[in-house]
Amino acid sequence: MSFRNLSLIFITVLLTSILLLQWWSITRFTENVSRQIGESAFEVSRSTAETLIFDQPKIEFHSFAVTMTEGRLTRQALEQLLPRVKQDVTIELINEQKDDFILLNADGSDYQIPIPRTGIHQSLEDFSNNVLYSTVSFLAFGILLAIYFTSKLASPLKRLQDASVKIGEGNLGVQIEKDTQWHSTEIDTTVDSFNRMSTQIQQLQQQNETLQNKAHLAELAEIARGLAHTIRNPLNTLNLAIDQLSTIDNQEEQQKLSKIAKHQITRIDKWVRSLMDVMGNDTDLVAPVNLEQSIHSVIQDIKLSTDKNVAIDFQSNAEQAQLSIIESEFKSLMQSVITNAVEASPEGTKVAINLTPNESGYQIKITDQGPGFSKQVLDKLFTPHNTNKTYGAGMGLFLAERVIRHKYHGKIMINNNLNDKGANVIIWINNRG
Structure with a gap:
């Protein structure tokens, strides 16, 4: 796997982990706030209901009694104190998870008293959704930014890899161009070192070829001298045999000299063939x-x-x-x-x-x-x-x-x-x- 892909995977995993942790923390926070607000609203609503139901003052009725006595009307004030009404009342939440209403049961009748927290709950939900959207957006932006930066940072390494492959294929002297915008001291130093190494390898190769050519020419010269030295005696013998053939009439001697000449020619031919085998x-x-x-x-x-x-x-x-x-x-x-x-x-x-x-x-x-x-x-x-x-x-x-x-x-x-x-x-x- 390339350096770019490894860097991209590492940054993506890191960003995803951080953002998921942030999302989990905010979700837990909103749930806790919602629960605390619900409990507070329930306590307020319950206290209000209890006050209205159980803490009522005594009710006094004031009235007048009118009587006729000896033809004259008489008015008398009457006062009556009503006792407190005793009721069998229970107060509880309809749904412990939603906690939107209080259920009030009085003398067999159920009454729903709303808890005034709808606006707060909606605000918390909006806040949670906004955090989710911003988290996803930030993650996407971070991944795109990571792709861009890793591409820029890995570009010199990719060029270095390509140049190394070319050198391995025998294309010596390959040079890497440095970036003018995206670069660092370490990358510049590495690229400069590679370019110097590539140039030196090319120079060494040229020097080696020159030395090989010189050594080959020296060997050829040595072979030529050796071959000349080697065939000198056979040629001399061959020359003497030819000279004697022109002056001798004896057929037996002529055959003997002819055989010597052919033998020397065969020797020379053998050495020439051996030289051709080498070349x-x-x-x-x-x-x-x-x-x-x-x-x-x-x-x-x-x-x-x-x-x-x-x-x-x-x-x-x-x-x-x-x-x-x-x-x-x-x-x-x-x-x-x-x-x-x-x-x-x-x-x-x-x-x-x-x-x-x-x-x-x-x-x-x-x-x-x-x-x-x-x-x-x-x-x-x-x-x-x-x-x-x-x-x-x-x-x-x-x-x-x-x-x-x-x-x-x-x-x-x-x-x-x-x-x-x-x-x-x-x-x-x-x-x-």
Whole structure:
């Protein structure tokens, strides 16, 4: 839930709670006032009725008696005192809740005496209704005001969120405009910090790209120097073979020189293909490949292309060894490493190849029985022209290491056998990325 919605819900609940509490308090107050006024009016009405009924004074009747005596009229005053009238009277409320009338029962007759509070009761009801209307109006106004203010306050945060998403998508250098009316010191500081951070990230990205380009160009230059150094000897041999072909009439010698020339051309072609593998990114060619079959195919090609008496023993401990790779690229990689091992091995020896599964892919170990690598060479492994062989094993290992590390998320390790002669080349390879 967004900050705006959370703020709006909190303010609405707070206002509603306060106004409901106010409404309850005022309602209780009006009920208490109404009850007290009713009780007071009842007491006044009852006292008045009791006074009129029970506190009447004695009634005196004055009259005259006229008599005729000896022909003369005589008037005599008569006085009579009437006793108080005793009545059986009860006074009570008709309805204890409404208390609008007093019920007076005298000698079996009922009389309703109104309590004079209708105007006060109406005033209290009007007051209660006015409070209700004003409460609802204030609540509605408060909610609208809360919506407006939360929208204004949440606007910078929303822009900050949108800008963060854009940066996450790679659109570096995004800037947030500050509000000129609705802003605070905290929000301004946050926006300024974000803008500086975004600018710095963009600058760092540009610097990183520049450094990467420089590193890439430096690597290309190193590869070019290494390739030139590597193919110089094969080209020189090829040139000598061509020169001798033009001067030798012996067909057997011509065939021998022709074979040497083709072999050097094949070497140069192999290194060029390896370089193309490093530079290319043909992900459309990635497909599931059986590693056992692919390695067997490479071994057969090497046996056909060399006259050296070196056996190649391939053992696999993996069932259905399969990875998503570019087969031609993988074959070129394996051919370079296995060929180096064969060329480093003496006549009559053996190169052992073992394929075993690991956690995420497979391990390929190539072991030869050659002289191994000197400490100087091991300290400068995987540089373009680091080699102790005539025809540039260093270039092949350099290109192989780049392909394995950058395209197959693996690694290659080289060490010498401690007890026996020879060296080990261990490759960890995964699905091509």
